[in-house]
Amino acid sequence: MTQQIYVLNGPNLNLLGTREPEIYGTDTLDDIEQRMKAAAPEAEITFRQTNSEGQLVDWVQEASKTANVLILNAGAYTHTSVALHDALRACDAEIVEVHLSNPAAREPFRSTNYVAPCANASIAGFGASGYLMALTAILQNKKD
Numbered sequence: 001m002t003q004q005i006y007v008l009n010g011p012n013l014n015l016l017g018t019r020e021p022e023i024y025g026t027d028t029l030d031d032i033e034q035r036m037k038a039a040a041p042e043a044e045i046t047f048r049q050t051n052s053e054g055q056l057v058d059w060v061q062e063a064s065k066t067a068n069v070l071i072l073n074a075g076a077y078t079h080t081s082v083a084l085h086d087a088l089r090a091c092d093a094e095i096v097e098v099h100l101s102n103p104a105a106r107e108p109f110r111s112t113n114y115v116a117p118c119a120n121a122s123i124a125g126f127g128a129s130g131y132l133m134a135l136t137a138i139l140q141n142k143k144d
């Protein structure tokens with residue numbers, strides 16, 4: 001069965017690779033997308049970014065209907081969005097939360113997390129490699 005994988009990215013992640021490299025690294029979102037697609041040519045990967053909370057909710061609902069896996073870096077909405085939490089609770093796809101940095105080791109407000117309680121797994125603090133780690137772990141688990 002072809003794995004249908006949605007990779008959704010939240011606000012400001014379009015700036016990746018252009019600022020704050022000491023926190024978020026130098027890879028762009030486009031680099032990450034290319035690397036994931038090259039690492040899993042057998043999977044169908046839908047890779048998107050939005051700055052809008054409502055758009056993210058709409059895409060989670062879409063992923064629930066069309067994907068079996070959702071890899072999600074919700075950016076700052078991780079720490080604020082009850083709407084996103086509710087959409088994730090209603091999502092039938094397996095959910096893997098990814099963060100480039102480790103929010104738990106940063107400002108206290110980043111320790112509030114509305115995504116983690118809805119996720120099957122979380123990866124944080126490995127930079128862009130976290131996306132690849134999520135993908136390879138998922139594909140490995142599907143084979144086992």
Ligand code: CA2
Pocket residue numbers: 011012013015016017018019020024073074075076077078098099100101102103110
């Ligand atoms: O570490 C992560 O992946 C975060 O989801 C990134 C979010 C932050 O609000 C979360 O607490 C943790 C911020 C994304 C902003 O990305 C930028 C990238 C480059 C330059 C400026 C912002």
